[in-house]
Structures are given as C-alpha cells and as structure tokens.
Amino acid sequence: MSFEVIVFYLFAGLTLTSAFLVIVVRNPVHAALSLILCFFSSAGLWLLLEAEFLAIVLVLVYVGAVMVLFMFVVMMLDINLAEIRKGFLKYLALALVVVAPMILIIGTVASSSYFDMPRYSAAVKQVAGHNNTYEIGKELFTKYVWPFEIAAVILLVAIVAAIALTLRTTRQLKNPNVEQQLSVERDKRIRLVDMGAE
Amino acid sequence: MTIKDYFFELTSWLPLELSLTLWTTVKIMAICVPLMLSVAYLTFAERKIIGYIQARVGPNRVGPRGWLQPIADALKLLCKEIVIPTGANKLLFLTAPILALAPSLAAWAVIPFDSTLVLSDINAGLLYVLALTSLGVYGIIVAGWASNSKYAFLGSMRSAAQIVSYEIAMGFALVGVLIAAGSLNLGAIIRAQDSELGMFGWFWAPLFPVFIIYFISGVAETNRAPFDVSEGESEIVAGFHVEYAGMAFALFFLAEYANMILVSALTAVLFLGGWLSPVEWIPDGIHWLLIKISFFLFLFLWFRATFPRYRYDQIMRLGWKIFLPITIVWIVVISAMVVWKVPPWFANSAI
Structure with missing residues (x-):
C-alpha cells in the first residue's frame, strides 16, 4: 500500500465518519463542528486529486467563513434536548413518508449509468510545477466568462436583497453617529475660565 | 556533505517514505522550536519595551537582567x-x-x-x-x-x-x-x-x-x-x-x-x-x-x-x-x- 493510498483512506474515513456524526450527534454545536471536520477532510481528498486551488478555497470559504457564521447562530440557540426528543415517535411516520422518496431518488441517481466508474478517466498526473490556479483562472475568464459573470450578478442581487430585507430604518436606532462624534471641536465642549487666586 | 545527505545516510536502513517523513519532521522542528523560543522572548521583549515606554524597568529579577523570566513563566504555567x-x-x-x-x-x-x-x-x-x-x-x-x-x-x-x-x-x-x-x-x-x-x-x-x-x-x-x-x-x-x-x-x-x-x-x-x-x-x-x-x-x-x-x-x-x-x-x-x-x-x- 503506497503512502498516497493510506492518506486517501485516512481522509475518506474521516469524511464519512464526520458526515455521519453531523446527523447523529444530539448537540447542534457538535454537529456543526463535525461538518467543519467533514469539509476539512474533503479538502484533503481534493488535494490528493491535485486540485489544490479548490481544496484551499473550500477551507477558506466554507470552513473559514460560512461555518463561522453557522457556529455563531448555533451557539446562540437555547438547546433543550428533552424538548427536542419529545415528539420523536409522533412525527416518525410522517418523517418516513418524506424520507422514503428522497432515498429512492438519491438511489436512482447514484446507481444510474452516469456515475459508472468507467465513464471517468483517472485524474491525469501533472508535473511538479503545474499551476492549477492559473489553469482554473484561464478557463473561468475565457471559456466560462458568461456563466461566471451571471453568477456574480446573482450573488450581488442576493447580497442587496439580504441587506434590504434586514435593514429597518424606521425603528429607532441607538447607533451613535460616528461622523457627528468625530466632528466635535474642542471649543464646543470646553470653556476655559480665568479665575483670580482666592 | 550537506545535513540532508548526512541525515539520509543515517536513516538508510529505513524505507524511503519513512525517512522522507522523518526528514520533513526534522524541518518542521527546525521552524517550530525557534518560533516557540521567539514567542517566549517576545513576551519578555513586550514587558521590557512597554516597561521602558512607561518609564519603568520591567522584569529584572530572574536571571541576569531578567533574561530567564520567560523560562520561569513557562515553568510556572506547566506546574x-x-x-x-x-x-x-x-x-x-x-x-x-x-x-x-x-x-x-x-x-x-x-x-x-x-x-x-x-x-x-x-x-x-x-x-x-x-x-x-x-x-x-x-x-x-x-x-x-x-x-x-x-x-x-x-x-x-x-x-x-x-x-x-x-x-x-x-x-x-x-x-x-x-x-x-x-x-x-x-x-x-x-x-x-x-x-x-x-x-x-x-x-x-x-x-x-x-x-x-x-x-x-x-x-x-x-x-x-x-x-x-x-x-x-x-x-x-x-x-x-x-x-x-x-x-x-x-x-x-x-x-x-x-x-x-x-x-x-x-x-x-x-x-x-x-x-x-x-x-x-x-x-x-x-x-x-x-x-x-x-x-x-x-x-x-x-x-x-x-x-x-x-x-x-x-x-x-x-x-x-x-x-x-x-x-x-x-x-x-x-x-x-x-x-x-x-x-x-x-x-x-x-x-
């Protein structure tokens, strides 16, 4: 067994275990941390495929930014485990009805010929100095420039929409006005008074 | 002969992948140990420099002119x-x-x-x-x-x-x-x-x-x-x-x-x-x-x-x-x- 294979099984095992833990652990914070571990070990797998740009960006974007905000929200939750487990049996039948078609759909897609191993050639080994980032950049800005720009515009719209939805200017704000604070002059606050000795 | 050649000669009885991993570990140590020492003396420098900026002397009791202060701190925290x-x-x-x-x-x-x-x-x-x-x-x-x-x-x-x-x-x-x-x-x-x-x-x-x-x-x-x-x-x-x-x-x-x-x-x-x-x-x-x-x-x-x-x-x-x-x-x-x-x-x- 070569070193690469050992590393692959290490990361693959870690990815599967942590992905499984995301669903089964009771504490949401533990689940979020498992999800982080899952992303991280997937990044390790991508590194083995010599996709270093994608692997690092996965860590940077998902682990470094998205999951931090996730953790932020999850930690604020008031978790009462007894409360969560109470309705388990009551909703079990409904849950099974929802889950069964999902499993069916995923099973059909995953077992279709589209995912047959022979359809995919093994990743081509590149020479040591190969610049993966440069290749991706060139493809994105030449061949896929329109989808790329459209995705950018959609994201911009989403940002504007999210801000517009949460911005409430009618509510009385207690934010201090920093411009006003900075523009204060000494003469407006301090008055020096000459007093004779007593 | 460079250190690298000497190291590989010393570990030639090991499989190559293992000795490569060991060599990387040695290189990591060569970065981490000086880094940890710098951290220790950075805390000392911080206390000394801020001391002088505030017209104090800073730590000067442990060792000559206080130079062993970070070691003492580390020992204290360990215990x-x-x-x-x-x-x-x-x-x-x-x-x-x-x-x-x-x-x-x-x-x-x-x-x-x-x-x-x-x-x-x-x-x-x-x-x-x-x-x-x-x-x-x-x-x-x-x-x-x-x-x-x-x-x-x-x-x-x-x-x-x-x-x-x-x-x-x-x-x-x-x-x-x-x-x-x-x-x-x-x-x-x-x-x-x-x-x-x-x-x-x-x-x-x-x-x-x-x-x-x-x-x-x-x-x-x-x-x-x-x-x-x-x-x-x-x-x-x-x-x-x-x-x-x-x-x-x-x-x-x-x-x-x-x-x-x-x-x-x-x-x-x-x-x-x-x-x-x-x-x-x-x-x-x-x-x-x-x-x-x-x-x-x-x-x-x-x-x-x-x-x-x-x-x-x-x-x-x-x-x-x-x-x-x-x-x-x-x-x-x-x-x-x-x-x-x-x-x-x-x-x-x-x-």
Missing part, C-alpha cells in the same frame, strides 16, 4: 493545575487551545526565509496562508462556548465578528499583492519585488494604502491592542480564555504571539521584500527578513503601549466602511497600473 469548570463541555474545552495554536504553526510551512530556505514551496502559498489564518478563529469560538461562562462567550462572539470582518479587508489587500506580483507563490512574490529601484521597488510603494490596511487588519486579526475587545479586561475580565488556567491558557498565549510573528513575517514578505536587502553593500539573506519581522513586532508592542482600546462599533466601522472601500478602489488602481505598465514599478510587467 499549574488545569481547572475545568463544572458546566464546561470537557472535550471541546480541552480541544479549543489546540485549535487555536495549530493553524498559527501550520501557516509557517510556506513562509520563505531565504531564496532557497522554505519548507513547502507551493503554488497557492498566499491562499494557503489566508485559509489557515481564517481557521484560528475556531479556537476562540469553541473556547468561549465550551467554557459555559457569560464573559467567555461574550469575548468569543466579539472576537469572531471582528476576525470575520477584518479577514475580508485582509483578503482584498492580498488580492492587490497578487495582481502586482502575478503569482500566489510567496517566493515568486518576493522575486517580483526585486528590481533596480531597491527598497522603493518593494510593494509597499505601489500598494501603500493596502500595506497600511493589511498591517492594521493583521493587528485586528490577532486580537491585539488597540483591537483587543475580545479580552477587554476592564469589561469582560479576560474574554474567551477567562476560564482557562495552566498549560491550556499558555497555549492560547502561544497562539496569540505566534500569530503576531506570523502577521509580521507576512507583512515583511508581501510588502517589504522579505529577504531582499535595502542597501547594496549588505547581501540579501534571512537576516533582513528577521530585521523586518522584528520591526513589525516592535510596532505591535508600541501600539499596545500607546493607543487606548477601540470601542466595538468603531472597530466594525473601520473595517467595513473605511478599509473595505479603500482596498477595493486600490485593486482597480493597481490593475490599471499593471495593465498600462505604469513606470517605475510595472514598466516591464508580463501582462
């Missing part, structure tokens, strides 16, 4: 008991310090100390550093949550929001550097700064606003004064590590100082030409990088002795409303300079 609060989540409480320290050590893998001296000369070096520095926040968040304490939680929330905000400005600042250098490899970035202009050809000159913003964001990222609201001892005792004692606390301390050195090293590499010499009569080399790092570390300590702590909303305002727009504008400016080959810096740029 102390690690108290785990009753309501704490034990596993996460003990993992958090490791989560804080590991990224600040791992990021050193791609820092070039010399034109040949670098542990891992990868193409996406700059991205790697950015990704790893963004992981340090987990140690803080997890510590605050697992402590099950209000002060610790408040501190970690403040710190997380601050780090996430400043990371954006920092990321955009790095985009400026990579446009100017045309590469993500840190060694190539330094080589791109090597020109006949000497020290004025380094990236601090064409990227001056970005350079200032990067360093200030670095101070904010490391939670150092004047951005240390996550500790804020006058408001929330000691912030996220209020429940930690002994070696667990020491790991947070190590992480903070290792991060300070990392940010200084990155600023030196990205904007001040790393190992390049500013004068002709002294050759390039690792000594220049060390001098530049020391200069930025001194700035960290100077800031702490000089500035009062920022108010929280002002930190957010600075990050989002001032730094972010400036960096975005400067990305456009630097792109224009590169595309139109603006002299003196980009007269012979490749693009």
Whole structure:
C-alpha cells in the first residue's frame, strides 16, 4: 500500500465518519463542528486529486467563513434536548413518508449509468510545477466568462436583497453617529475660565 | 556533505517514505522550536519595551537582567493545575487551545526565509496562508462556548465578528499583492519585488494604502491592542480564555504571539521584500527578513503601549466602511497600473 493510498483512506474515513456524526450527534454545536471536520477532510481528498486551488478555497470559504457564521447562530440557540426528543415517535411516520422518496431518488441517481466508474478517466498526473490556479483562472475568464459573470450578478442581487430585507430604518436606532462624534471641536465642549487666586 | 545527505545516510536502513517523513519532521522542528523560543522572548521583549515606554524597568529579577523570566513563566504555567469548570463541555474545552495554536504553526510551512530556505514551496502559498489564518478563529469560538461562562462567550462572539470582518479587508489587500506580483507563490512574490529601484521597488510603494490596511487588519486579526475587545479586561475580565488556567491558557498565549510573528513575517514578505536587502553593500539573506519581522513586532508592542482600546462599533466601522472601500478602489488602481505598465514599478510587467 503506497503512502498516497493510506492518506486517501485516512481522509475518506474521516469524511464519512464526520458526515455521519453531523446527523447523529444530539448537540447542534457538535454537529456543526463535525461538518467543519467533514469539509476539512474533503479538502484533503481534493488535494490528493491535485486540485489544490479548490481544496484551499473550500477551507477558506466554507470552513473559514460560512461555518463561522453557522457556529455563531448555533451557539446562540437555547438547546433543550428533552424538548427536542419529545415528539420523536409522533412525527416518525410522517418523517418516513418524506424520507422514503428522497432515498429512492438519491438511489436512482447514484446507481444510474452516469456515475459508472468507467465513464471517468483517472485524474491525469501533472508535473511538479503545474499551476492549477492559473489553469482554473484561464478557463473561468475565457471559456466560462458568461456563466461566471451571471453568477456574480446573482450573488450581488442576493447580497442587496439580504441587506434590504434586514435593514429597518424606521425603528429607532441607538447607533451613535460616528461622523457627528468625530466632528466635535474642542471649543464646543470646553470653556476655559480665568479665575483670580482666592 | 550537506545535513540532508548526512541525515539520509543515517536513516538508510529505513524505507524511503519513512525517512522522507522523518526528514520533513526534522524541518518542521527546525521552524517550530525557534518560533516557540521567539514567542517566549517576545513576551519578555513586550514587558521590557512597554516597561521602558512607561518609564519603568520591567522584569529584572530572574536571571541576569531578567533574561530567564520567560523560562520561569513557562515553568510556572506547566506546574499549574488545569481547572475545568463544572458546566464546561470537557472535550471541546480541552480541544479549543489546540485549535487555536495549530493553524498559527501550520501557516509557517510556506513562509520563505531565504531564496532557497522554505519548507513547502507551493503554488497557492498566499491562499494557503489566508485559509489557515481564517481557521484560528475556531479556537476562540469553541473556547468561549465550551467554557459555559457569560464573559467567555461574550469575548468569543466579539472576537469572531471582528476576525470575520477584518479577514475580508485582509483578503482584498492580498488580492492587490497578487495582481502586482502575478503569482500566489510567496517566493515568486518576493522575486517580483526585486528590481533596480531597491527598497522603493518593494510593494509597499505601489500598494501603500493596502500595506497600511493589511498591517492594521493583521493587528485586528490577532486580537491585539488597540483591537483587543475580545479580552477587554476592564469589561469582560479576560474574554474567551477567562476560564482557562495552566498549560491550556499558555497555549492560547502561544497562539496569540505566534500569530503576531506570523502577521509580521507576512507583512515583511508581501510588502517589504522579505529577504531582499535595502542597501547594496549588505547581501540579501534571512537576516533582513528577521530585521523586518522584528520591526513589525516592535510596532505591535508600541501600539499596545500607546493607543487606548477601540470601542466595538468603531472597530466594525473601520473595517467595513473605511478599509473595505479603500482596498477595493486600490485593486482597480493597481490593475490599471499593471495593465498600462505604469513606470517605475510595472514598466516591464508580463501582462
């Protein structure tokens, strides 16, 4: 067994275990941390495929930014485990009805010929100095420039929409006005008074 | 015979893959041990320098002129008991310090100390550093949550929001550097700064606003004064590590100082030409990088002795409303300079 294979099984095992833990652990914070571990070990797998740009960006974007905000929200939750487990049996039948078609759909897609191993050639080994980032950049800005720009515009719209939805200017704000604070002059606050000795 | 040949001769009875791994481990130790020693003496330097700035002497009892003080501190912290609060989540409480320290050590893998001296000369070096520095926040968040304490939680929330905000400005600042250098490899970035202009050809000159913003964001990222609201001892005792004692606390301390050195090293590499010499009569080399790092570390300590702590909303305002727009504008400016080959810096740029 070569070193690469050992590393692959290490990361693959870690990815599967942590992905499984995301669903089964009771504490949401533990689940979020498992999800982080899952992303991280997937990044390790991508590194083995010599996709270093994608692997690092996965860590940077998902682990470094998205999951931090996730953790932020999850930690604020008031978790009462007894409360969560109470309705388990009551909703079990409904849950099974929802889950069964999902499993069916995923099973059909995953077992279709589209995912047959022979359809995919093994990743081509590149020479040591190969610049993966440069290749991706060139493809994105030449061949896929329109989808790329459209995705950018959609994201911009989403940002504007999210801000517009949460911005409430009618509510009385207690934010201090920093411009006003900075523009204060000494003469407006301090008055020096000459007093004779007593 | 080089050390490398000698090492492989010594371990020739082992399988090649194992001895390669061992050799990498030796190289990692060669970075981590001096780093840990620098951290120890950085705390000493901090206390001495801030002492002199405040017209005191600083620590001077342990050893000659106080030089053994950091060793004594380390021994004290090692011998102390690690108290785990009753309501704490034990596993996460003990993992958090490791989560804080590991990224600040791992990021050193791609820092070039010399034109040949670098542990891992990868193409996406700059991205790697950015990704790893963004992981340090987990140690803080997890510590605050697992402590099950209000002060610790408040501190970690403040710190997380601050780090996430400043990371954006920092990321955009790095985009400026990579446009100017045309590469993500840190060694190539330094080589791109090597020109006949000497020290004025380094990236601090064409990227001056970005350079200032990067360093200030670095101070904010490391939670150092004047951005240390996550500790804020006058408001929330000691912030996220209020429940930690002994070696667990020491790991947070190590992480903070290792991060300070990392940010200084990155600023030196990205904007001040790393190992390049500013004068002709002294050759390039690792000594220049060390001098530049020391200069930025001194700035960290100077800031702490000089500035009062920022108010929280002002930190957010600075990050989002001032730094972010400036960096975005400067990305456009630097792109224009590169595309139109603006002299003196980009007269012979490749693009």
